[in-house]
Amino acid sequence: xxxxxxxxxxxxxxxxxxxxxxxxxxxxxxxxxxxxxxxxxxxxxxxxxxxxxxxxxxxxxxxxxxxxxxxxxxxxxxxxxxxxxxxxxxxxxxxxxxxxxxxxxxxxxxxxxxxxxxxxxxxxxxxxxxxxxxxxxxxxxxxxxxxxxxxxxxxxxxxxxxxxxxxxxxxxxxxxxxxxxxxxxxxxxxxxxxxxxxxxxxxxxxxxxxxxxxxxxxxxxxxxxxxxxxxxxxxxxxxxxxxxxxxxxxxxxxxxxxxxxxxxxxxxxxxxxxxxxxxxxxxxxxxxxxxxxxxxxxxxxxxxxxxxxxxxx
Amino acid sequence: xxxxxxxxxxxxxxxxxxxxxxxxxxxxxxxxxxxxxxxxxxxxxxxxxxxxxxxxxxxxxxxxxxxxxxxxxxxxxxxxxxxxxxxxxxxxxxxxxxxxxxxxxxxxxxxxxxxxxxxxxxxxxxxxxxxxxxxxxxxxxxxxxxxxxxxxxxxxxxxxxxxxxxxxxxxxxxxxxxxxxxxxxxxxxxxxxxxxxxxxxxxxxxxxxxxxxxxxxxxxxxxxxxxxxxxxxxxxxxxxxxxxxxxxxxxxxxxxxxxxxxxxxxxxxxxxxxxxxxxxxxxxxxxxxxxxxxxxxxxxxxxxxxxxxxxxxxxxxxxxxxxxxxxxxxxxxxxxxxxxxxxxxxxxxxxxxxxxxxxxxxxxxxxxxxxxxxxxxxxxxxxxxxxxxxxxxxxxxxxxxxxxxxxxxxxxxxxxxxxxxxxxxxxxxxxxxxxxxxxxxxxxxxxxxxxxxxxx
Numbered sequence: 001x002x003x004x005x006x007x008x009x010x011x012x013x014x015x016x017x018x019x020x021x022x023x024x025x026x027x028x029x030x031x032x033x034x035x036x037x038x039x040x041x042x043x044x045x046x047x048x049x050x051x052x053x054x055x056x057x058x059x060x061x062x063x064x065x066x067x068x069x070x071x072x073x074x075x076x077x078x079x080x081x082x083x084x085x086x087x088x089x090x091x092x093x094x095x096x097x098x099x100x101x102x103x104x105x106x107x108x109x110x111x112x113x114x115x116x117x118x119x120x121x122x123x124x125x126x127x128x129x130x131x132x133x134x135x136x137x138x139x140x141x142x143x144x145x146x147x148x149x150x151x152x153x154x155x156x157x158x159x160x161x162x163x164x165x166x167x168x169x170x171x172x173x174x175x176x177x178x179x180x181x182x183x184x185x186x187x188x189x190x191x192x193x194x195x196x197x198x199x200x201x202x203x204x205x206x207x208x209x210x211x212x213x214x215x216x217x218x219x220x221x222x223x224x225x226x227x228x229x230x231x232x233x234x235x236x237x238x239x240x241x242x243x244x245x246x247x248x249x250x251x252x253x254x255x256x257x258x259x260x261x262x263x264x265x266x267x268x269x270x271x272x273x274x275x276x277x278x279x280x281x282x283x284x285x286x287x288x289x290x291x292x293x294x295x296x297x298x299x300x301x302x303x304x305x306x307x308x309x310x311x312x313x
Numbered sequence: 314x315x316x317x318x319x320x321x322x323x324x325x326x327x328x329x330x331x332x333x334x335x336x337x338x339x340x341x342x343x344x345x346x347x348x349x350x351x352x353x354x355x356x357x358x359x360x361x362x363x364x365x366x367x368x369x370x371x372x373x374x375x376x377x378x379x380x381x382x383x384x385x386x387x388x389x390x391x392x393x394x395x396x397x398x399x400x401x402x403x404x405x406x407x408x409x410x411x412x413x414x415x416x417x418x419x420x421x422x423x424x425x426x427x428x429x430x431x432x433x434x435x436x437x438x439x440x441x442x443x444x445x446x447x448x449x450x451x452x453x454x455x456x457x458x459x460x461x462x463x464x465x466x467x468x469x470x471x472x473x474x475x476x477x478x479x480x481x482x483x484x485x486x487x488x489x490x491x492x493x494x495x496x497x498x499x500x501x502x503x504x505x506x507x508x509x510x511x512x513x514x515x516x517x518x519x520x521x522x523x524x525x526x527x528x529x530x531x532x533x534x535x536x537x538x539x540x541x542x543x544x545x546x547x548x549x550x551x552x553x554x555x556x557x558x559x560x561x562x563x564x565x566x567x568x569x570x571x572x573x574x575x576x577x578x579x580x581x582x583x584x585x586x587x588x589x590x591x592x593x594x595x596x597x598x599x600x601x602x603x604x605x606x607x608x609x610x611x612x613x614x615x616x617x618x619x620x621x622x623x624x625x626x627x628x629x630x631x632x633x634x635x636x637x638x639x640x641x642x643x644x645x646x647x648x649x650x651x652x653x654x655x656x657x658x659x660x661x662x663x664x665x666x667x668x669x670x671x672x673x674x675x676x677x678x679x680x681x682x683x684x685x686x687x688x689x690x691x692x693x694x695x696x697x698x699x700x701x702x703x704x705x706x707x708x709x710x711x712x713x714x715x716x717x718x719x720x721x722x723x724x725x726x727x728x729x730x731x732x733x734x735x736x737x738x739x740x741x742x743x744x745x746x747x748x749x750x751x752x753x754x755x756x757x758x759x760x761x762x763x764x765x766x767x768x769x
Binding site (some may be wrong): 004005006007008009012013016019020023027028085087088090091092094096097212267307 | 320331400544564566567570571575577578581582583586588591593594595597598625642645679
């Protein structure tokens with residue numbers, strides 16, 4: 001017995017657990033997250049898809065909704081994945097399981113899930129007639145850039161939920177924490193709520209902000225027309241000035257002479273946002289920040305799970 | 314004196330007078346609480362820690378104390394300056410912490426109410442004016458702590474070490490064969506308290522033994538098993554076939570199987586894959602897949618799991634789940650196999666069947682240690698019995714180790730359940746003979762049974 005026996009290391013264990021997770025994908029009905037994600041994407045696309053990547057307002061609303069869908073999907077993929085089998089993991093850790101191998105298996109499995117969800121999202125975009133960005137910033141194809149962003153946002157959210165799942169001990173706690181994380185991501189995305197000072201700095205820590213910035217950059221937000229100003233003027237078309245309706249006359253003239261689109265582009269040029277600039281540097285910076293958060297979440301997950309032996313009986 | 318100064322003076326008075334009265338109340342009460350360092354009643358933070366310690370609520374006391382210290386700088390905040398967001402945030406944080414500390418303080422006072430045997434409605438008085446009930450309890454001669462009150466099971470359990478039985482000193486050289494245990498003590502930190510969980514357990518178990526581990530609730534059976542298998546280390550020397558379990562844990566752990574009380578198995582995987590994955594994880598990586606598959610097949614065959622092995626674990630019965638749980642450990646090349654209540658929740662027939670399998674496993678040369686609460690229906694299958702008991706300090710000690718027949722003779726009982734009853738405390742319906750039996754067994758070990766009888 002004194003000879004040193006070689007047991008399976010981290011890499012081999014990772015693939016043993018990946019196989020286990022893939023089998024459970026079938027037996028445990030984990031596959032249900034795919035149609036669920038598809039339904040959510042379809043609903044959101046039907047509501048905000050018409051003007052997505054068409055106008056600045058449509059792009060902002062649509063990419064925000066799309067970011068929310070990605071975060072939602074990511075969170076739901078893994079929020080319960082570790083805590084629901086925590087006592088089993090504790091037993092297996094006692095019997096020689098490496099925590100890093102277990103988390104790595106979860107990462108690979110979740111990556112496959114997120115990849116499938118990304119493909120489904122893009123297919124639904126195509127089926128519902130969303131106007132996709134044609135030219136990419138990093139790759140030659142806009143749809144590939146968008147796919148990478150969707151995957152990154154979904155995967156980073158997934159890893160954040162995995163981290164929570166490793167930190168908490170029960171599924172009840174995990175499901176209690178999740179809405180707070182979700183609200184934090186939405187409120188601090190910096191889109192619909194004006195954030196200043198410390199709150200603005202806090203938004204740098206959200207996946208939603210960098211995901212939204214990436215999508216707006218890929219959708220070439222700064223080159224799109226802005227319709228808000230035109231619509232506002234249109235609302236005032238019947239204003240009477242000394243018996244005349246000058247705004248209505250201007251609107252009619254602009255539409256007749258074809259100046260409307262020029263006006264929309266002109267007003268859009270005054271509504272550009274530096275965070276959405278369509279350059280490779282900006283997009284890589286956004287992706288890098290998301291990837292950094294992903295790495296932090298995974299590291300915390302591994303460290304948290306290392307202490308699993310301290311769980312009380 | 315202008316209005317501003319008067320207001321400042323009054324607010325200071327409102328802060329300091331209750332503070333001093335509360336400290337005074339604690340200081341006076343400390344003599345009734347057998348509180349040694351009475352001056353701590355006047356130190357912010359520490360006074361709550363000491364108060365909590367006196368009431369066996371260390372954690373609550375320390376939290377209250379820490380938050381009290383935290384609130385001291387918060388007192389200088391100008392809460393009206395809400396234009397400053399940082400101050401507002403700090404103010405809100407203080408408010409949240411105040412709510413938390415309020416709850417913890419109520420917990421402390423409820424314990425005090427229990428100790429003095431007064432009505433719980435005193436808490437209302439405490440909420441509005443916390444120094445007043447303290448002063449009343451401290452000064453009122455009719456208010457005295459109730460005699461013999463114990464706060465739950467853990468009041469002073471294991472806080473004092475037992476007298477050493479000398480088992481470690483008397484034990485022979487550790488054997489290079491089988492399992493040798495020389496556990497001096499197993500201590501745990503329970504916040505500020507040091508608790509002795511186990512002391513003086515020395516025994517040698519030969520290979521091929523099926524050993525029953527008996528003891529009342531809380532006698533330290535699972536703690537002992539965890540120390541034995543190296544999962545929770547104790548101050549001990551534990552050798553398994555000559556190898557130090559603690560020093561070589563990374564290697565030896567693959568030779569030790571532990572089946573927990575609950576069926577900790579993933580339900581949504583097939584039985585076969587569950588066992589074969591366990592084999593992949595726990596068997597020598599250099600073994601060929603054919604050898605591994607053969608081992609898996611043998612174990613599944615031994616435990617009667619071959620039929621329906623492609624079915625999902627979740628669909629299996631309680632008895633089958635126990636057998637799967639055992640198979641997951643047994644596929645490893647084990648030398649020591651420990652099972653925590655493998656018959657829990659099973660009927661007599663299935664339980665007997667599982668123990669028969671364990672007997673067969675032991676007969677292969679392995680050491681099998683089983684914790685069970687229904688020993689008599691299977692005791693005939695066992696070679697040895699370990700009896701753990703809690704002494705008067707509530708520390709787990711060895712009350713007996715030997716064959717079932719020797720155990721019956723030693724305890725003067727016909728059944729294993731009778732043995733457990735003899736060591737259980739009287740409050741638990743037992744005979745409360747733990748201390749006597751621990752001492753007697755220790756003496757028997759040291760000087761032989763004849764000498765022990767003479768000494769007693």
